[in-house]
Amino acid sequence: MQRILVIEDENNGYSELVEILSGHNFQVENVHSINQAVDDFPIASFDLIITDLRVSGQAGTDIIPLAHEIPVLVMASFASLRSAVEAMKLGAVDYIAKPYDETDLLSSVEDILNKHSHRSTTQERRQSKNASDMIYGRCQPMRKVFGLIDKVAPTDASVLIQGETGSGKELAAKAIHELSRRSNQEIVCINCAAIPESLIESELFGHEKGAFTGAVSARAGLIEAADGGTLFLDEIGELPLDAQARLLRVLQEGEIRRVGSISSRKVDVRLIAATHRNLKALSRTGQFREDLYYRLNVVQIRLPPLRERGRDITGLAHLLLNNSLDRMSRPEVELSSDALRAIQEYNWPGNVRELENAIERGVILCENDLITADLLDIEPTAAEISLNQGLVRSSANPQQMSSHHLSNINRPLSMEDYFQQFVLENQSRMNETELARHLGISRKSLWEKRQKLGIPRRKGDEAKN
Structure with missing residues (x-):
């Protein structure tokens, strides 16, 4: 039986409200002041609190901070409805006007109890789960990942997930969402590398009718679709710089502006980003906005290969x-x-x-x-053997590697990230032939990888070679 606490001024020992509720199988306790409620009962034992707007000279809303998760319904006369609306701003779930209709009263009470019961069940289910229930892992590196997920999931903090291709970044993002307070809302997953650069701003932020050729009607973007829920941006390192600036505004101001619009719209999204690339290194070369990197990197989770x-x-x-x-x-x-x-x-x-x-x-x-x-069919190819041998050779010559590189060699980096980091840190003292030899590849392969990853050669390298 659901318990309801009624707080109202004394009415000669008779309460019509208590009689109505008791007659519909609710267990009702009636007090005449907030102090009496706190002294006589554990507030957490009730499923609903109904209070007059003013009780014994005290604001009935003073019970709200004491109620914590228990919903509070305020009763007010027609003359005090403005004050009742203010009470809702303080945390009351609803108000009813006196004199009240019995049917409307019972309908409001049942709606509140049903919603609160669903929310409590969802919260209990969320609290009973943890990341290790959703992702397989018994090793110490994965236990560390699970601990981070369990800690950051209940917050609204931005999360940056780093890991090699295929290491489970999207699975980790979905676990964070599932364990968050937004789990009853959508998680919208976007692969930034899969959307053409010419369309990415329209896809993410939406557009107005006539904003560009082919925009025959207004359209909401994927960020708007995630309003109230979670936005997961996979391969965020592929996001163009113009779109990065727009995304930064979403994180800073909580608003977006559709392509072709002159007004902004408020959005409430929790952002999770993922990449297999070294965003910090990219920010140093101007390929990724440094301010966006620090906005994203509130909590970083590294998935082991x-x-x-x-x-x-x-x-x-x-x-x-x-x-x-x-x-x-x-x-x-x-x-x-x-x-x-x-x-x-x-x-x-x-x-x-x-x-x-x-x-x-x-x-x-x-x-x-x-x-x-x-x-x-998992035999390693000759190219993989050559590259691995090259990495072993470079690791075996610590005097030819920077101390900064040695301090980070155990970090889980992809082959592309390792290549980029090694070249950037050693090209000032090695020519192209030496770089290629230490990486176990040809000069032609080195040049092709530079072009693919956008790593420029230092001025003067041409003369050295």
Whole structure:
């Protein structure tokens, strides 16, 4: 039975409100002052508090901060409705006007109790879950990730997730959303690298009719679609600089302006961004706004690459195998000992996504109840062996590497990030031939990677070479 506390001025010992509520199977307690309510009952034991606007010379709204999560309904005469509206601004969930209609009163009470019950259930469910229930991981690096997710999820802080391609950045973002107070709203996921540069501002911020050729009607952007919920921007390092400036305004002012509009709109979004690139290094070269980087980097979560997760690799393989079997309705299939050994020894440059594809390939090609190593098709290529050997050679010559690089060598970087960091930090004292030799690649490959990643050669390098 739901409990309701009624706080109202004395009426010769009779309360019509108490009688109505008691007659509809509510357990009702009646007091005549806030002090009496606090002294006689634990406030948290009630499901709803109904109070007069003024009780015994005191503002009835004084109970609101004492009620915490318990909803407070205010009663007011028609002459005091303005004050009742002010009470809602202080935290009351609703007000009813005296004299009240019994049907309207009961309808309001039941609506409030139903909403509060749903909110309490959602909150309890959210509090009973944690990140490790949604993402597989037993190793120490993943336990650290889970701890960060559990801490940051209940807040509205911006989060920057860094990790190699396929390491589970979107899964981590969805876990943060699911554990947040916004979990009953949408999470809108956007891959910035998948949207053409000419369309990205229109897609993110929306546009007005006639803003450009083809804009035959006004359209809300994806940021507006995430209003009240969470916006996940994957591969944010690919966002053009103009769009970065607009996004910075969203974070600073909580508002957007559609393309072609002269007015701004308020939005309430929680931003989670992800990238496989080193945004700090990009900000130093002018490819990413430094002010946006610091706005995003309130809490940073680094996802370890699969090769650094130890026994998690085989555990994930079994989990993904069971998922594939369920999805394909296949009979029981096992991984052979040589397949498990190959899975454990492989470098997994594509991380969990590559492992999932390999397992699915094995399930499809398997003709009996055993998946062998050759069905996984995960032999390293000659190029990968050459690059890995080059990295080993450069690591074996610490006198040729900067102390700053050595202090960061254990950080989980992608191959592209490692390449960019190594070149930027060593090109002032190495020529192109030496850089290529230490990286284990040809000068032509070095030039091609420079072009791809937009790493300029220092002035004077041409003369040296």
